[in-house]
Amino acid sequence: MALREFVSLVHKSTKRDYVARVTQRDKADVAEMAIKFDFDYWDGSRETGYGGYKYDGRWRKVADAMVEAYGIKPGMRILDVGSGKGFILHDFLESVPGVEVAGIDVSTYGVEHTMEDVKPFCQVGTASKLPYSDKHFDLVISINTLHNLYNYDLYAAFKEIERVSRGAKYICVEGYRNEREKVNLMYWQLTCRAFHTPEEWDFVFKQTGYTGDHEFIFFE
Template identity: 75%
Template sequence: MPYRDFVSLVHKSTTRDYLARVTERDKAEVADLALEWAYDYWDGSRQTGYGGYKYDGRWRKVADAMVAAYGIKPGMRILDVGAGKGFLLHDLLEAVPGVEVHGIDISGYAIEHSMESVKASIVEGTAAKLPFPDDHFDLVISINTLHNLYVYDLFAALWEIERVSRGAKYLCVEAYRNEREKVNLMYWQLTCRAFHTPQEWEWIFAESGYQGDHEFITFE
């Protein structure tokens, strides 16, 4: 399972005020709002989520890196598990005209407000039960999604990703390597259910039979 540096191209460019997430508003209250996966999470304040998740082209560098790494060509079929507003799918379409993209997300709000270029290709649903046939996709990706699942759904999602893939697979999840990163993650997160070190994640991958690539983002 090769380690990939795709999302770090975006993650490390973001400035975060960890203490503000736990001092400006009641953390449990804002977490409840975030878990509705609606306006507050995507387009509300920074305390409850992204603080306005708008397309700005930042995912294009990730798309280009994936195209180079996986040899993505026109006609290939790609699935994004946790596609959100479809920014990465849009950038993949621009990077490789003729590629076939699909997405799934738990948030009806995100899909409703997704990019017009990919809106019809994103369905509402859960990573633990993908509504696609076996061996259907040349590449399955999942970015910053699976750590939001309880362990039983996490294993189910990994099984599902293996089931629908006939080619490459890549996922990115949050992790911590020391106590400072664990505290920062606890402060910053709103929807996370799986808090693991890289070693624990690798054990989960092995136990579930996941054989794709992976990446960890940490909060230094």
């Protein structure tokens, strides 16, 4: 299990006004809207989520980095747990023509608005119970998803990722290293359920038997 820096390629390019997130509108109200993972979360205002989650190619550099790191070849199978609108799956197809992709997301809206070329391979479902056979995928990824689960589903999700993988695994979750980052995370997040330091996340990995790679997103 190794610390990787894939999502950091795009995460640090976004500027965030942490204080505005909690002063512009009632944070509890917008969080209630966001956790439905419907229109407001994906394509509503920035206060309730992404503020319009459109494909802009930014995930291609992440996909390319993963392809190189994990030696992805045509015919290999990739699963994205928390696939959203399928942007990185689309980029995997462009990066390695002939690769097989699959995606699962709790958001019906997200799956319905998934990019057309990968939409047939995506479905609505939960990370805690993946509808795939054992050791089916050569690479399983989950980006900024698992921290949205309560601990019982979180632990189950890690075990499921282990079960369906026959090769590499990579997850990215939010975390904090100090009080400032914890406060910024609390200000910025809308759907997060698991607030952990890197040491606590390592504990979760060990408890669930997760053996893949990981990355932490911090709000500095």
